[in-house]
Amino acid sequence: MRRLLSFVAAATLVFSCLPSSALADEGMWTFDNFPSAKVKQAYGFAPSRQWLDHVRLASLRAPGCSASFVSPDGLVMTNHHCVVNCLAQLSTAQKNYAENGYYAQRREDEIRCPNFELYQLAGISDVTKTVQGAIAGKTGAAANAALREVTLREEQSCGSDPSVRCQVVPLYHGGIYDLYRYKRYDDVRLAFAPEFSVAQFGGDPDNFNFPRFDYDMSLVRAYENGKPAASPDYFSWSANGSTIGELVFVPGNPGGTSRELTTAELAYERDYALPAAVAQSEELRGILAEFMRRGAEQRREANERLFLLENGIKVQRGRRLALVDPAFFGTKVRDEKKLRAAVAAKPALRQYASAWTEIERLQPLRQSIARRAAAATAATPGLLGIAVTLVRAADERTKPNAQRLPEFTDLNLPRLQRALLTPAPHYPDLDEIDLAFRLSKLRETLGTDDPLVKAFLGTASPDELAHRLVSETKLGDPAVRKSLYDGGKDAIAASTDPMIVMARNLDPQLRALRKDVEDRITAPSRAAAERIAKARFAVYGTKLDPDATFTLRLSYGTVKGFPNESNVEVPPYTTIGGLFERATGADPYVLPKSWLDAKSSLNLSTPMNLTTTNDIIGGNSGSPLIDQRGQIVGLAFDGNIYSLGGDYGYDPVRNRMIAVDSRAMLEALTKVYHADRLVAEITAARSR
């Protein structure tokens, strides 16, 4: 369904140009380059350094999502759909939190989410010179190795405290490198989540549409040393919510945009990458939907996967439709021509002129070697992917830190271990159809006679192989995974687990494919993109925001409706009353009993969802919507259909963010869920 989950595009490697983007409200700005003066000019309010620092520290990054502190005691607000994975992992056939929601009556009832971390951006420093210096003059594998090494060195400079993490963030596709220092919370517990049906009301049909009526919120809490974390920087709750036309801000972590890609790269997305991705996702969607018809247990098992998949399909489809729109693509072509003309006109910039054709020449490699590598990776889902990681980890851990693949460096191993050893359940029936599907896609993509296909399948059919691997493997047991991980190379070599055996056989080929892509596509793309970035700085300066990178950004905008396809203006607010009117009682328009029971007590005119002009994208899910006092007036959870083209460019006329209204959140927490202790915590924060 809907939603602004981080959905990183197939290619996010390059850079393009001339934005028609003196455009109102466009931009996902870094906190150290926020255009306060421009906002002041348009809206009469300039965020101060102090304001920006407070907002930055109250904002959080969550898995694929954003979040924020809403009390001084570590209480965190995010979307329901940002905790569906946690809910699925905590659910059993008996306690179906994924479907029925959860409320911890007492603080001690808050349950830890496996694999759920929060990151607070504590500081930013510029390391551009160091990084660019390290890779200068190198190409291909040498450039990759140098970048890997300097990145590792910079990130290790933050020390080994597990509550501190550093990340080298390439902005403007390598035009700038920043070192982001994070405070990390790895003990995060579920305090409240509503029922799936009201959180995702309208399901896939309403996803990316508006009017909307979704109670897509949840509350979790960050813990430190087993106690609620102290969070002195938090957002208090607005007493009155927002009004039409009001200036509002969204701090959050947009996952990735492609606004700086060249038209050659965009054409590849439009003609090859996106259609192939949609087709494959649609087939899996059919498989999952039909699997879920087998019974209630299958429905529970696959619900989250289907939800994420359908959301992804809408995103991919919307992006493709933006790119086939001649007006939209025409703007990209014109912008690129304009920048290239500016480069050609200045002798000092001519060194950058060939970068665009270099990128164009790389595109056919994406259709051959990158597609092959991607198909191979996709064919190792679930436990088979874990088997590959175990095999690889045994190898990598014997190497010096600087020579390892990035995910196996000392800094990253703790996260890798946690992912490998999580007790989250596996469902053999679901795993089997998923693996069979991916193996059949591998064969379809590469052809029966491809050596890689033969290495995977031998003489078996995809169904046969998937059945054998899934039914015979013991990797579903975390203890088995732990002993293989701890046992290292000897344990891996001695294992007869069929998935480990398969992974052992495949790993050399999978590594070779990956390296081929990195050396022949990634490195030269990055080098060309960096040159385009330099050309762009020379022509435009940093008046433009960099492509999103799933790091903290701030966007500004106003509460505003939009003209629909028939040019009728859609008003920006819906109400709780509208939710009840839309409820047919048939999926996905079903209200849970809790809401039906509470109807008479609810103020039906309370604003339910709202639209704003903030420029956001997948990854912004769970971002707070705040006013200029820094108080919460909403919770971002979606964009309208026109927001999907936002991957490539911002349309101020129709692109709208969709949020849950702060007033509806409190109204239902109080009257539907009687979550009194959490309401008291939030509103106490307000009164301070």
Next chain:
Amino acid sequence: MRRLLSFVAAATLVFSCLPSSALADEGMWTFDNFPSAKVKQAYGFAPSRQWLDHVRLASLRAPGCSASFVSPDGLVMTNHHCVVNCLAQLSTAQKNYAENGYYAQRREDEIRCPNFELYQLAGISDVTKTVQGAIAGKTGAAANAALREVTLREEQSCGSDPSVRCQVVPLYHGGIYDLYRYKRYDDVRLAFAPEFSVAQFGGDPDNFNFPRFDYDMSLVRAYENGKPAASPDYFSWSANGSTIGELVFVPGNPGGTSRELTTAELAYERDYALPAAVAQSEELRGILAEFMRRGAEQRREANERLFLLENGIKVQRGRRLALVDPAFFGTKVRDEKKLRAAVAAKPALRQYASAWTEIERLQPLRQSIARRAAAATAATPGLLGIAVTLVRAADERTKPNAQRLPEFTDLNLPRLQRALLTPAPHYPDLDEIDLAFRLSKLRETLGTDDPLVKAFLGTASPDELAHRLVSETKLGDPAVRKSLYDGGKDAIAASTDPMIVMARNLDPQLRALRKDVEDRITAPSRAAAERIAKARFAVYGTKLDPDATFTLRLSYGTVKGFPNESNVEVPPYTTIGGLFERATGADPYVLPKSWLDAKSSLNLSTPMNLTTTNDIIGGNSGSPLIDQRGQIVGLAFDGNIYSLGGDYGYDPVRNRMIAVDSRAMLEALTKVYHADRLVAEITAARSR
């Protein structure tokens, strides 16, 4: 899977231009405009009028396919995949002909195929003046009505003998209208079909690929008055088969090409129609594949649908890939520019100059009203579609013949009745998931708030509605359908069958949608296309073949391999030995027991499949491949991957037809199937 089933594109209404098509071997020629002189020049052999007449009369049209007489006693050769529908209809859980094949030991064991008709093209006459005169000066609904009326009049001129049928065939998208007179055979019986696994060996992964190893043949027999039909014009069997470089011909019924479409229409196909069709088909593919995992019976029920669907997906995908290829599309753009320039240059042709922009302006209507109408039609599959037809038939039959929708005229009613009243089985479980899927797509395409969506669903979910309709309807019983059909308006009005009730409610809206498309898109597209056709005749004459229309055509070519993606030449022949080598024993590379048992007796060097340069397309499935003596050297069943762009243009370098070799057909009929009486009949024909 694979194959040249008639697969008519979303749009087949217009016309374009300058072919780079002095191109070797291009063309699907009508029998009255065959370029014998050009063939003579290239290959030293000019088909005579007598030769052409004999070939025309020995060739047949079958449902979605082509076929040919191979004995004087009505024995007919076609593909296995052209009789899968018949096999599915005749199969039960006990007698699974669809999987295991069928051989009638004695002539009296030949079983009638429901809904299987053969058409022999007996004569062609030109009615262009009459038809164009009738619609001259009319637009929109008036033009449609006039065309319908004159078509009806011409087709009725052949009289009411059910064994004679006439059809007005628009060629060059209305540039020429011909009246085709057919001899019709409606009693067609199954004589031989092999096992599914060897007929479709390699399944979807090998579909549209080569090398191939498919025994995709079947034999049926035309009957008249309960006796084998006399077929004095038939193809005898070549004693020695073909050789590399030999001149070969393919008479058959290519279903439809889009070579004359304007670039605006092709861009619409590329950007909207084809991606949407692929996405929807892929989802249904997933649903069917997972449905078939429920058990053997479900596998049997859905196998044919999945087969046709996967074939369609490959076709659509191949077409889209041809259109996104800049070189391919660039040729279309250049050809169009050249013709438009020629039109602009001659004062006498300037009347045609605006036709291209008229067509361009119609394209947005396809995305709005045509898409809506198509979604509504797609949402009435199976028995619900039959319900709509019953409701409509009751109405239409009360009208004068000339005012009815075309499918309800006196001429067409017998066919309609047979389709309505066929005893072919329905499978409620399969019907239910299919209907639920289509209803959910309707909602997805048009949105929850669309009035048509509300008319379909009310407050129900797609799953609920599909379950209710399928479980409560009695229309699965042919006797119920017959009584509703015979009972006319009163019976329909009195019916409480939920599908009839639904169809009654929906029919006015469905009719209105259809009329809107016909009046606002079809009629003006046809008018503009006709003008382009006239411009094209004026510039190029009729040296070009018209777009395919699922009517009899003749193509010429040679036995030839092709360069693959890596520019390695693929040889044109495979062998029976290669089939055994490729058999892994896992689906879809399984050989049936009959072949494994016969292996030692088979000559493994016998050619199995072969490729030729003949220009063919979906609908050519089952076409005989004949040499210049008119003897059978093969049986067309597929094209390679490059043939899929053939919808829009012919690529002489790589586009190849794939056929079963005549030698393999006879070898296996003799040694695997011991089909002695049929072998005797075929080879007796040869010796004559």
